[in-house]
Amino acid sequence: MLKLFYGKIQALRGVSLDVYEGEIVTLIGANGAGKSTLMMTICGDPRASSGQIIYKGEDITHVPTHEIMRRDIAQSPEGRRIFPRMTVQENLLMGAAVTDQTHLEEDFARVFELFPRLKERREQRGGTLSGGEQQMLAIGRALMARPKLLLLDEPSLGLAPLVVKQIFDVIKELNEKEGLTVFLVEQNAYHALKLAHKGHVVVNGAITMSGTGKELLAKEEVRAAYLEGGAH
Amino acid sequence: MSSQVSSGAGLSPAMMAKDLLVAGILAAAIFGTTLGFKTETAVGGLSLEYKMGLAASSIAIVVVGRLLLWLTLWRKGPGTGSASSVADSVFNGVVSLFEGRTKILGIAALLFALVFPFLPFADRYWIDLAILILTYIMLGWGLNIVVGLAGLLDLGYVAFYAIGAYSYALLAHYFGFSFWMCLPLAGILAAFWGIILGFPVLRLRGDYLAIVTLAFGEIIRVVLLNWYQFTGGPDGLSGIPRPTFFGLPFKRGEGNFADVFGLDYSSIHRIIFLYFLILALALLTNFVTNRLRRLPIGRAWEALREDEIACRSLGLNTTMVKLSAFAIGAMFAGFAGSFFATRQGFISPESFTFIESALILAIVVLGGMGSQVGVVIASIALIGGFEFFREAEQFRMLIFGLAMVVIMVWKPRGLVSTRIPSIFLKEKKAVSSDMVAQGEGH
Numbered sequence: 144m145l146k147l148f149y150g151k152i153q154a155l156r157g158v159s160l161d162v163y164e165g166e167i168v169t170l171i172g173a174n175g176a177g178k179s180t181l182m183m184t185i186c187g188d189p190r191a192s193s194g195q196i197i198y199k200g201e202d203i204t205h206v207p208t209h210e211i212m213r214r215d216i217a218q219s220p221e222g223r224r225i226f227p228r229m230t231v232q233e234n235l236l237m238g239a240a241v242t243d244q245t246h247l248e249e250d251f252a253r254v255f256e257l258f259p260r261l262k263e264r265r266e267q268r269g270g271t272l273s274g275g276e277q278q279m280l281a282i283g284r285a286l287m288a289r290p291k292l293l294l295l296d297e298p299s300l301g302l303a304p305l306v307v308k309q310i311f312d313v314i315k316e317l318n319e320k321e322g323l324t325v326f327l328v329e330q331n332a333y334h335a336l337k338l339a340h341k342g343h344v345v346v347n348g349a350i351t352m353s354g355t356g357k358e359l360l361a362k363e364e365v366r367a368a369y370l371e372g373g374a375h
Numbered sequence: 376m377s378s379q380v381s382s383g384a385g386l387s388p389a390m391m392a393k394d395l396l397v398a399g400i401l402a403a404a405i406f407g408t409t410l411g412f413k414t415e416t417a418v419g420g421l422s423l424e425y426k427m428g429l430a431a432s433s434i435a436i437v438v439v440g441r442l443l444l445w446l447t448l449w450r451k452g453p454g455t456g457s458a459s460s461v462a463d464s465v466f467n468g469v470v471s472l473f474e475g476r477t478k479i480l481g482i483a484a485l486l487f488a489l490v491f492p493f494l495p496f497a498d499r500y501w502i503d504l505a506i507l508i509l510t511y512i513m514l515g516w517g518l519n520i521v522v523g524l525a526g527l528l529d530l531g532y533v534a535f536y537a538i539g540a541y542s543y544a545l546l547a548h549y550f551g552f553s554f555w556m557c558l559p560l561a562g563i564l565a566a567f568w569g570i571i572l573g574f575p576v577l578r579l580r581g582d583y584l585a586i587v588t589l590a591f592g593e594i595i596r597v598v599l600l601n602w603y604q605f606t607g608g609p610d611g612l613s614g615i616p617r618p619t620f621f622g623l624p625f626k627r628g629e630g631n632f633a634d635v636f637g638l639d640y641s642s643i644h645r646i647i648f649l650y651f652l653i654l655a656l657a658l659l660t661n662f663v664t665n666r667l668r669r670l671p672i673g674r675a676w677e678a679l680r681e682d683e684i685a686c687r688s689l690g691l692n693t694t695m696v697k698l699s700a701f702a703i704g705a706m707f708a709g710f711a712g713s714f715f716a717t718r719q720g721f722i723s724p725e726s727f728t729f730i731e732s733a734l735i736l737a738i739v740v741l742g743g744m745g746s747q748v749g750v751v752i753a754s755i756a757l758i759g760g761f762e763f764f765r766e767a768e769q770f771r772m773l774i775f776g777l778a779m780v781v782i783m784v785w786k787p788r789g790l791v792s793t794r795i796p797s798i799f800l801k802e803k804k805a806v807s808s809d810m811v812a813q814g815e816g817h
Binding site (some may be wrong): 188211212217219220224226227228229232236238240244288 | 674678687688689692797798
């Protein structure tokens with residue numbers, strides 16, 4: 144049961160969830176529910192106030208952030224956070240900064256195949272890309288580290304529906320073809336639940352509902368709280 | 376007033392008259408008080424003298440000058456004809472002339488630097504000035520690693536310069552070490568202090584980091600000032616050994632430099648040697664920086680400047696990245712410091728005040744953060760400019776303050792705001808950073 148305090152404010156009030164190999168697991172909830180906090184806590188920044196984070200049977204709760212990120216875990220952070228003045232290629236290279244550099248060419252090719260737009264723009268500065276391209280770059284950068292577990296924080300934030308679909312298709316493809324495990328934090332409940340094998344709903348720092356993506360999509364409470372008004 | 380400037384198209388005579396009136400009143404307020412009155416020492420105290428003629432002519436210059444600008448440059452319409460865009464197009468023209476020829480230009484500049492001391496006009500004054508400029512270029516390049524590449528605002532850079540200078544002076548004073556032995560030691564000691572400073576403060580960011588580095592710079596100076604028994608305090612250290620040409624001193628007499636090479640003794644030999652020494656040190660700084668930029672550590676510095684959180688999410692150990700930038704930047708300041716000590720032969724804490732840090736930072740910022748060429752241009756402009764305006768002693772800082780404001784308004788990202796990617800497909804292509812928010816991760 145993971146708990147986290149920002150000072151005196153409790154942001155996570157005992158969250159417990161499992162992500163199994165090869166799964167896409169999504170966490171949906173409103174603003175301020177604690178979704179991103181949970182994701183950041185997995186990365187060790189901020190640290191959990193109590194509870195345990197187990198990765199591949201190993202307790203990583205107190206491992207330094209930069210070491211956690213070297214254990215085949217990669218993250219595409221909220222708000223994309225690409226390096227605006229560096230080129231697309233340099234951005235991607237940064238993704239492989241701490242992994243072994245022997246298969247760089249292969250990894251570049253793989254990212255460019257997934258996101259052909261990035262190939263066209265490989266010498267352009269990150270900051271001049273459109274929002275959708277920046278999100279592709281953020282995911283591509285994360286993939287450069289050859290992760291087994293990909294953490295995605297709101298990849299659909301501020302993007303046009305068509306681009307959202309494109310990005311979610313890529314996530315699906317990565318999961319089905321390569322068996323990549325994905326932990327996805329989203330506000331876009333419809334797309335996320337459609338994609339995910341399992342879903343959890345967070346309200347006020349605690350999980351209120353869990354189930355398969357389809358089950359949750361069918362639930363009246365989920366529809367009322369997250370889908371009415373048409374996020375899709 | 377600037378808003379009127381940019382919307383200058385089709386300005387009616389009435390509005391123009393109003394603008395001129397405002398300019399006249401402002402000029403009267405400034406010049407009337409500063410130039411119109413003068414105090415003279417008279418018997419039994421001061422007497423006031425009126426110099427209204429001078430004030431009136433200054434005001435007239437402003438008003439007539441502005442009228443002329445309205446009638447010529449500013450009449451063409453918004454944007455296209457304003458003074459800043461004229462300067463812009465001239466500057467861009469010059470830049471595009473050199474674009475793609477940076478290599479040739481760099482070689483030309485290097486050749487010029489190599490033959491400079493032997494040119495007919497290069498007397499002692501010019502070589503001394505060149506040495507001073509090269510020292511600041513080297514310091515600018517060193518600070519560029521910390522501020523320009525890693526994006527850590529360091530207001531206490533002069534502390535490392537001081538550590539380098541005092542390392543040499545003290546090691547020579549107490550142990551009789553030679554310059555060539557002390558040079559690497561000074562660099563290592565400065566880097567060591569860079570790490571000492573770095574450890575506690577690198578958790579801080581932006582403004583907070585700047586304040587702490589500022590304090591560190593002052594602490595070093597105050598320690599040097601007050602540790603009288605060891606550092607000589609405000610008296611400084613004198614009699615610092617001059618450098619030798621690989622063991623041959625620059626002195627009159629047998630077995631010395633001039634004698635061995637069969638030259639007539641001249642004091643200029645030492646100056647020329649110092650010139651080449653600092654040139655070599657500066658080039659070393661540039662070479663190392665350029666190499667590091669292409670290595671993972673250099674890219675990590677730049678990534679850190681762009682977005683620290685993203686760096687952490689990519690598994691970079693940001694503490695190590697910052698420390699390495701701090702230590703390497705400090706190391707070059709240490710080299711420059713020990714050069715400074717051997718050149719001056721005398722050092723005191725006076726030479727390492729905050730204004731030095733500010734000047735070096737100004738060089739980096741004016742030149743365009745992260746740009747190596749920009750540092751050279753800014754050093755020549757600033758240090759050369761200081762010399763050029765030496766006559767106008769009292770107004771020098773005023774002119775410089777003004778010039779900096781104008782440059783920052785005109786080119787907010789410094790003179791050279793392009794950045795050359797560290798990896799590229801076919802050819803190196805400088806990319807402008809004008810359109811990208813600085814340090815913003817989205």
